[in-house]
Amino acid sequence: MPIINLFDSIKSFLKTPQCADCRVTLDEGVAKFCVECRMILRQRTWQAISEVSTEVLVYAACDFNRVFKKQLYGYKYYGQSHGQWLSDLLIDYCRQDFSTVPAEQTLLVMIPPHNDAQDQERLMRLASALANAKGWLLSSSVLNWQVECKPQHTILGRKERFENLSGAFSVADINFSSIKRIIILDDLITTGATMVSAAEAIKAQVCRQGRSTIQVEGLALARVPFMPIMGGTSTVVRSDKVLLPV
Numbered sequence: 001m002p003i004i005n006l007f008d009s010i011k012s013f014l015k016t017p018q019c020a021d022c023r024v025t026l027d028e029g030v031a032k033f034c035v036e037c038r039m040i041l042r043q044r045t046w047q048a049i050s051e052v053s054t055e056v057l058v059y060a061a062c063d064f065n066r067v068f069k070k071q072l073y074g075y076k077y078y079g080q081s082h083g084q085w086l087s088d089l090l091i092d093y094c095r096q097d098f099s100t101v102p103a104e105q106t107l108l109v110m111i112p113p114h115n116d117a118q119d120q121e122r123l124m125r126l127a128s129a130l131a132n133a134k135g136w137l138l139s140s141s142v143l144n145w146q147v148e149c150k151p152q153h154t155i156l157g158r159k160e161r162f163e164n165l166s167g168a169f170s171v172a173d174i175n176f177s178s179i180k181r182i183i184i185l186d187d188l189i190t191t192g193a194t195m196v197s198a199a200e201a202i203k204a205q206v207c208r209q210g211r212s213t214i215q216v217e218g219l220a221l222a223r224v225p226f227m228p229i230m231g232g233t234s235t236v237v238r239s240d241k242v243l244l245p246v
């Protein structure tokens with residue numbers, strides 16, 4: 001093969017769109033994933049996860065599976081540029097949200113990461129894109145850790161996870177008088193203990209301000225399955241046996 005043709009072949013190979021997960025060649029250059037990976041990544045319906053809490057409505061955009069994990073971990077731990085895709089995922093999921101609360105009275109807040117400014121910044125970028133798309137207000141400083149808690153992924157029981165996070169958050173002294181709905185954003189949700197603890201802290205603060213009409217909801221990028229195992233002890237079931245920060 002003449003060398004010029006070889007270069008052309010390499011160039012066209014490099015330009016060939018590939019699935020962002022399995023690297024299979026894509027026919028069209030528009031989609032990020034192949035049909036199979038898109039099937040795995042299927043968006044969840046806007047339906048509160050009833051096992052988490054009957055008092056706090058908690059939603060997750062998709063299930064935590066191998067395709068999602070690769071994208072999230074690439075973004076969080078390897079500095080890969082999947083932030084756009086992750087924020088698009090959230091924005092697209094929230095198209096199913098038809099709340100009657102006006103956008104300008106909806107506040108998006110974040111679960112603060114443990115001592116990790118970079119983590120905070122990454123979640124903030126996603127939150128910011130979502131808040132912009134929905135016209136919601138955004139604050140990164142509403143919730144703060146107020147007690148030392150064990151990392152949730154080191155605790156396997158559901159009850160113990162809720163106990164570990166009871167009273168974990170303090171809420172900044174913010175006047176919520178113009179707010180009717182607060183959505184707490186986190187990347188992953190397993191038992192929902194973090195979300196519920198954060199929601200309770202916000203509700204307590206709102207109560208102290210003499211308000212009782214604020215809706216507090218939780219929103220996660222993905223839901224990690226949490227299932228009881230035989231013998232009555234609960235544990236986290238993950239297909240790859242890798243424990244994750246939750």
Ligand SMILES: [Zn+2]
Pocket residue numbers: 019020021022023024033034035036037038
């Ligand atoms: Zn694929």
